[in-house]
Amino acid sequence: MITLGRVSLTLALVFSMASVLFLALGMRWDRKDLLRNGYYAVYGFFLTTIVAGAVLLQAFLKKDFGFAYVAENSDASLSTFYRIAGFWAGQQGSFLLWLLLIAIVAVVIALLDLSKVERLTGGAVMVLCIVGGVFAALMVFDAGSSPFLKAEAGMQPFGLNPLLLHPGMVLHPPALFIGYVGLAVPFAFAISALLLGRADKAWVRLSQKWAVAGWLFLSLGIGLGAWWAYVVLSFGGYWAWDPVENTSLVPWLTATALLHAFTLYKARGLFKRWALALAALTFFFTILATWTTRTGLISSVHAFGRNELLIIILTTFLVVTMAASAGLMAWRWRRFESHDQVESLLSRDFLYYLTNLLLTLFAVAIAFGTVVVPLAFDRTVGLDTYNAIAQPLGVVVLALIALCPLLAWRKTEGAELRKTLILPLVTAALSVPLWLYLGFQSNLWGFIGLVVCGFAVGAVIQFVLRSARRAAGPGKSLWAGMGRAFTGSRTRTAAYFVHFGMILVVAGLIGSSVYKHEETALVKVKVGETASIAGYTLTYKGMTGSTGPQDSTTSIATFDVTRDGAQIGTLAPHTDVYPMSGAAVRAVILGQRFEDLFVVTDEPFDSTSKRIALRMVIFPLIRWVWIGSILLCAGAAVSLWPKPRRQEQEARDAVAAADADGRLDGASA
Amino acid sequence: MNKKSRTRLLIATGVIVVVFVIGVVFLVQKQGAYYRQVSDLTTGQYDGKNVKVGGRVQDGSINRDASGVHFIIQDLTGKTDTVKVTYSGQMPGTFDDGVDVVIIGKYAAAGGVVSADELQTKCPSKYKGSASPAAQTSQ
Numbered sequence: 001m002i003t004l005g006r007v008s009l010t011l012a013l014v015f016s017m018a019s020v021l022f023l024a025l026g027m028r029w030d031r032k033d034l035l036r037n038g039y040y041a042v043y044g045f046f047l048t049t050i051v052a053g054a055v056l057l058q059a060f061l062k063k064d065f066g067f068a069y070v071a072e073n074s075d076a077s078l079s080t081f082y083r084i085a086g087f088w089a090g091q092q093g094s095f096l097l098w099l100l101l102i103a104i105v106a107v108v109i110a111l112l113d114l115s116k117v118e119r120l121t122g123g124a125v126m127v128l129c130i131v132g133g134v135f136a137a138l139m140v141f142d143a144g145s146s147p148f149l150k151a152e153a154g155m156q157p158f159g160l161n162p163l164l165l166h167p168g169m170v171l172h173p174p175a176l177f178i179g180y181v182g183l184a185v186p187f188a189f190a191i192s193a194l195l196l197g198r199a200d201k202a203w204v205r206l207s208q209k210w211a212v213a214g215w216l217f218l219s220l221g222i223g224l225g226a227w228w229a230y231v232v233l234s235f236g237g238y239w240a241w242d243p244v245e246n247t248s249l250v251p252w253l254t255a256t257a258l259l260h261a262f263t264l265y266k267a268r269g270l271f272k273r274w275a276l277a278l279a280a281l282t283f284f285f286t287i288l289a290t291w292t293t294r295t296g297l298i299s300s301v302h303a304f305g306r307n308e309l310l311i312i313i314l315t316t317f318l319v320v321t322m323a324a325s326a327g328l329m330a331w332r333w334r335r336f337e338s339h340d341q342v343e344s345l346l347s348r349d350f351l352y353y354l355t356n357l358l359l360t361l362f363a364v365a366i367a368f369g370t371v372v373v374p375l376a377f378d379r380t381v382g383l384d385t386y387n388a389i390a391q392p393l394g395v396v397v398l399a400l401i402a403l404c405p406l407l408a409w410r411k412t413e414g415a416e417l418r419k420t421l422i423l424p425l426v427t428a429a430l431s432v433p434l435w436l437y438l439g440f441q442s443n444l445w446g447f448i449g450l451v452v453c454g455f456a457v458g459a460v461i462q463f464v465l466r467s468a469r470r471a472a473g474p475g476k477s478l479w480a481g482m483g484r485a486f487t488g489s490r491t492r493t494a495a496y497f498v499h500f501g502m503i504l505v506v507a508g509l510i511g512s513s514v515y516k517h518e519e520t521a522l523v524k525v526k527v528g529e530t531a532s533i534a535g536y537t538l539t540y541k542g543m544t545g546s547t548g549p550q551d552s553t554t555s556i557a558t559f560d561v562t563r564d565g566a567q568i569g570t571l572a573p574h575t576d577v578y579p580m581s582g583a584a585v586r587a588v589i590l591g592q593r594f595e596d597l598f599v600v601t602d603e604p605f606d607s608t609s610k611r612i613a614l615r616m617v618i619f620p621l622i623r624w625v626w627i628g629s630i631l632l633c634a635g636a637a638v639s640l641w642p643k644p645r646r647q648e649q650e651a652r653d654a655v656a657a658a659d660a661d662g663r664l665d666g667a668s669a
Numbered sequence: 670m671n672k673k674s675r676t677r678l679l680i681a682t683g684v685i686v687v688v689f690v691i692g693v694v695f696l697v698q699k700q701g702a703y704y705r706q707v708s709d710l711t712t713g714q715y716d717g718k719n720v721k722v723g724g725r726v727q728d729g730s731i732n733r734d735a736s737g738v739h740f741i742i743q744d745l746t747g748k749t750d751t752v753k754v755t756y757s758g759q760m761p762g763t764f765d766d767g768v769d770v771v772i773i774g775k776y777a778a779a780g781g782v783v784s785a786d787e788l789q790t791k792c793p794s795k796y797k798g799s800a801s802p803a804a805q806t807s808q
Binding site: 163341343345374377378380381382383388583584 | 674675677678681682685686689692693696697700701702703704719721731733735737738757759760761763764765768773786787789
């Protein structure tokens with residue numbers, strides 16, 4: 001079976017190169033027969049990749065520890081669910097997953113285009129095949145990157161690391177990879193459009209849904225990773241500005257900017273070069289994320305071994321991507337000039353521009369701090385620096401998100417603007433008592449940020465109301481248009497949800513970082529001993545032990561929790577001891593209406609311990625981060641939902657009409 | 670083509686970019702820590718500087734009191750140097766004797782102590798690159 005896996009990977013490489021050749025020639029000479037042959041080679045690329053993936057999957061399912069990779073990432077005691085997760089628990093399998101996803105996306109795009117066989121799409125499929133070819137080559141030529149190696153005789157299965165035994169961690173890597181591959185599509189179409197010099201909307205139209213899907217899965221992947229870190233890693237947080245985390249956030253930021261650039265590209269013919277540059281930059285950053293994680297050149301808590309060939313291949317890939325994108329853009333610079341321009345600083349166009357500029361700068365700054373500073377300046381950037389950049393920028397971007405849809409295209413009159421701002425200002429004022437009730441006046445900057453969140457809520461409501469009023473038409477009641485405000489345009493409905501979700505996330509991030517409060521206490525192991533934090537009192541009740549999977553033993557200390565005298569629950573922080581990987585302390589969380597009480601011990605304990613080093617942390621509003629993330633993803637899913645044809649046509653007409661009276665945009669509100 | 674609005678846009682962009690770049694460079698200059706080995710610290714060159722150091726927690730050296738946790742880390746490059754660490758922040762769940770940690774904080778040559786602001790243990794994920802001996806020998 002190992003041989004079958006290897007052979008199919010080699011064939012996948014051959015097929016991907018063959019399709020690149022056919023598609024390149026077909027594009028150059030504008031020959032449909034060659035393009036079509038290229039697509040047939042893509043089928044071969046897809047099928048051989050599927051075979052390779054199936055070989056590895058069946059090895060995990062059948063517990064075939066003759067595969068070194070299977071033995072390293074699973075053992076016989078794991079459930080089927082976690083054995084499947086073993087597929088992407090290591091580096092080699094992750095590369096195969098990347099390859100699989102690229103092949104799937106390439107074949108879907110090729111199939112959808114089989115009746116028309118357009119050069120633009122052919123070029124995009126060619127780019128995807130080049131990317132797939134790089135990953136296939138990596139696994140074929142670099143033994144350290146191949147999942148198809150024989151295990152040494154007598155090698156014992158390692159099992160999956162106990163910290164990774166969590167559904168969040170099982171789904172986090174594939175969600176990230178789907179996100180990365182989704183975002184490779186706009187890059188592929190951008191390169192194709194540049195090669196052909198096609199500055200029309202076609203490339204945006206063909207890649208927009210893929211970009212949204214990529215963004216959705218990237219958001220999901222980042223959210224799942226944060227959730228896992230919070231509930232499992234027990235370090236008392238969900239985000240540590242670790243290089244691996246940072247490099248997944250960076251493409252998310254540029255992808256967010258890209259989606260907005262696409263909107264303006266389609267609606268107004270603006271931001272053409274921005275859209276191209278952001279598509280290229282986003283893809284570059286996804287490869288940079290892989291490069292950072294896999295080469296081990298940037299020291300991180302996720303430190304991996306170094307591997308020369310891997311470093312050479314991935315670094316070359318990065319440099320070539322950057323050089324090719326920049327070179328092509330320089331070549332086609334004039335052709336991709338925008339039809340229109342930003343006329344007034346008080347217009348929706350300008351705020352779109354500002355949001356994109358800030359998101360891009362934010363992304364570049366994080367990438368700079370994560371990759372360039374350690375490599376070029378021999379320094380390292382810590383939490384404080386990232387927080388000092390992220391916190392003010394996050395609030396400013398949120399304010400822009402709030403304002404942007406309320407302004408008119410081109411130019412907003414002062415009187416209109418004042419009328420539009422009434423509702424957001426009212427909700428901002430209404431939010432103040434809530435923040436005061438939660439005691440947030442202790443930090444001025446945090447308070448300002450939260451009031452901006454209150455403002456943004458009103459802005460989203462205003463955005464919905466205005467769409468409803470416009471849909472209802474003159475003289476009709478607002479409610480008549482309410483249904484249409486939500487069903488009229490998928491993109492707009494998505495924007496309501498995503499923007500609202502983003503407000504919740506930002507408020508939750510401010511609450512749980514700026515107003516985080518923690519106490520430590522050394523509690524004697526004696527029934528009735530107490531520790532307290534901000535009105536909560538923990539009373540020690542006793543210790544029990546149990547055994548778990550992979551021969552682990554667990555010591556559980558139970559505490560009764562009271563808040564202002566009333567019993568609100570029990571918490572049982574525990575220490576798990578795994579024979580293979582040592583002791584790990586595990587946190588427990590008690591959720592309250594506006595905050596989480598997070599309790600963990602600072603050192604492992606067992607029945608022989610004399611004391612327990614308790615750490616109690618209060619995370620205000622942290623649940624808003626999770627709820628907001630779910631809304632973000634739901635919103636993106638709404639915009640992906642296919643429409644019935646008739647409705648789609650209506651929506652397109654509506655958009656066209658709205659564009660036509662763009663000047664009246666603000667007035668009709 | 671409206672020349673005035675174009676100029677205005679360029680100026681706005683320029684101001685934002687310049688302010689942003691200056692801010693980031695300033696922050697990195699001020700707060701960036703030197704990434705060094707334990708054996709580099711004992712030369713005394715980094716007295717009073719922000720450093721990021723990787724090391725292995727010496728067995729039995731972990732000592733906890735009301736002010737936080739104190740322990741000793743050993744050099745990872747095979748040298749025998751050690752440095753003391755004090756830390757009062759959150760402990761990673763996997764912190765223990767013999768664990769590889771990365772700390773960031775200010776180094777004081779007098780007493781040879783790093784007052785750490787951040788403490789991270791190496792990630793538990795099992796990604797090993799080509800370092801896996803099993804994979805190497807089966808070639």
